[in-house]
Amino acid sequence: xxxxxxxxxxxxxxxxxxxxxxxxxxxxxxxxxxxxxxxxxxxxxxxxxxxxxxxxxxxxxxxxxxxxxxxxxxxxxxxxxxxxxxxxxxxxxxxxxxxxxxxxxxxxxxxxxxxxxxxxxxxxxxxxxxxxxxxxxxxxxxxxxxxxxxxxxxxxxxxxxxxxxxxxxxxxxxxxxxxxxxxxxxxxxxx
Numbered sequence: 586x587x588x589x590x591x592x593x594x595x596x597x598x599x600x601x602x603x604x605x606x607x608x609x610x611x612x613x614x615x616x617x618x619x620x621x622x623x624x625x626x627x628x629x630x631x632x633x634x635x636x637x638x639x640x641x642x643x644x645x646x647x648x649x650x651x652x653x654x655x656x657x658x659x660x661x662x663x664x665x666x667x668x669x670x671x672x673x674x675x676x677x678x679x680x681x682x683x684x685x686x687x688x689x690x691x692x693x694x695x696x697x698x699x700x701x702x703x704x705x706x707x708x709x710x711x712x713x714x715x716x717x718x719x720x721x722x723x724x725x726x727x728x729x730x731x732x733x734x735x736x737x738x739x740x741x742x743x744x745x746x747x748x749x750x751x752x753x754x755x756x757x758x759x760x761x762x763x764x765x766x767x768x769x770x771x772x773x774x775x776x
Contacts, residue, residue: 595683595715597761602751606635608722609749609765613739616726622740625747628770634663635750635768638678643752643764648680660768670773675738677729677767682760683721683753684713694758702759725765744769 595605614624638660641652650659657663660676684704686692691707704713716724729735738744748768755761 592717592719594717595721597683597715597753597755600753601718602753605718605721605751605763605765606749608718609725609751609767610747612719612722612726613747613749613767616730617740620740622742623745625769626745628669628746628748628772630667630669631664631746631748631768631770632750633667634660634669635676635748635766636752637663638676638768639750639752639764639766642678642680642766643754643762646754646756646762648678648764650676650678664768664770669770671770672773673743673769673771675741675744675769677735677738677769678765679725679728679735680762680764681728682756683763684715684761685724686713694760702757704759721763725763729767738769739767741769744771746770746772 610627618624637654637657638652641654642648652658652663657666660674661671664671664674686706692704692713693707694702694704697703705711706713726739729739746769750766752764753761754764
């Protein structure tokens with residue numbers, strides 16, 4: 586992962602969704618290579634299918650694979666909508682708060698002196714830190730690895746290409762959620 590993604594803390598007021606998507610792409614390939622799998626390649630036209638699902642999930646406040654837009658109900662339809670012929674395709678989606686503490690940390694929220702909600706570590710009573718793009722990418726990829734069906738997609742030797750996309754959205758009590766999507770592809774050979 587590029588050093589800048591490891592170092593720069595996320596600022597929700599100046600969030601760079603492409604930067605986080607790139608960090609997820611690099612982390613996915615780092616994990617695959619560490620397990621002896623080949624790297625996935627970028628497929629620029631596939632990016633729209635991934636971004637549409639992250640955006641729709643952020644609007645809906647959930648992480649699901651269906652989409653109510655006509656002609657884009659599932660990952661296969663979204664890929665076809667982009668005029669991509671898929672030999673095989675799969676999708677991973679995930680959402681959760683950007684700021685978290687170590688496992689088991691109790692988190693509480695209260696308003697700061699400006700009236701904005703702030704999230705705190707229940708043990709230290711310190712504000713929760715914003716992660717770097719690289720740290721968040723690692724956590725998201727680990728979330729997919731911890732889910733058996735998502736792990737299969739992420740580690741499948743069947744796929745050759747990957748597109749990653751994210752959106753963020755504020756929720757109650759000072760939380761800001763990230764909605765992430767990975768679209769895996771093996772293009773259909775020309776007939």
